[in-house]
Amino acid sequence: QVHLVQSGAGVKQPGASVKISCQASGDTLTSYYVHWVRQAPGQGLEYIGIMNPRNGDRSFAQKFQGRVTATRDASTSSVYMELSSLTSEDTAVYYCMRETPASCYFDYWGQGSLVTVSS
């Protein structure tokens, strides 16, 4: 059974950065695309971007460009998403998801990471 395990949640100060990790248990992420979305309180899901852990290619929604980065650690088969210059509007639950390349759907999701931006 595959599980995507996330870590990196917490309370952050305005202006700070948050780095969330996503790791697969029961499988490796190397053969899949990893996507990120977030859900602010009372809101729908907002798409952030995608990373190919195999070659490091990444693409982000225009709204987040310049403020988000995605990296990978092959030794742990982990993918990281870092969002900088946080404001209260970044308070949300952040999810990572797995896509089998070219399937265009997400078969496994992480449990979510709550990031609260507050002074």
Next chain:
Amino acid sequence: QSALTQPASVSGSPGQSITISCAGTSSDVGDSKYVSWYQHHPGKAPQLMIYDVDSRPSGVSNRFSGSKSGNTASLTISGLQAEDEADYFCCSRTTSALYVFGTGTKVTVL
């Protein structure tokens, strides 16, 4: 990219059928065969229910079905059961090769 529009809530009695709409544009739903639907019980990881507009993953009940007409996709749950009470959201690949999600629908079983 604006979120796809879903009704905030839909309700039905056990055994009834309900349909959740997902309205987009010609830049996403209308131009994509990659529409998917997810069920989300709060506190748990979302679960894939429908992909490629109308395909069902193995293990998902055939009470769940998907369709699309023009810029609007739909998820129908037939024979509504108590366990179907959850949040549902749609997702579409866009012409820019990224994704956009729906606003989400809370399904209540009366």
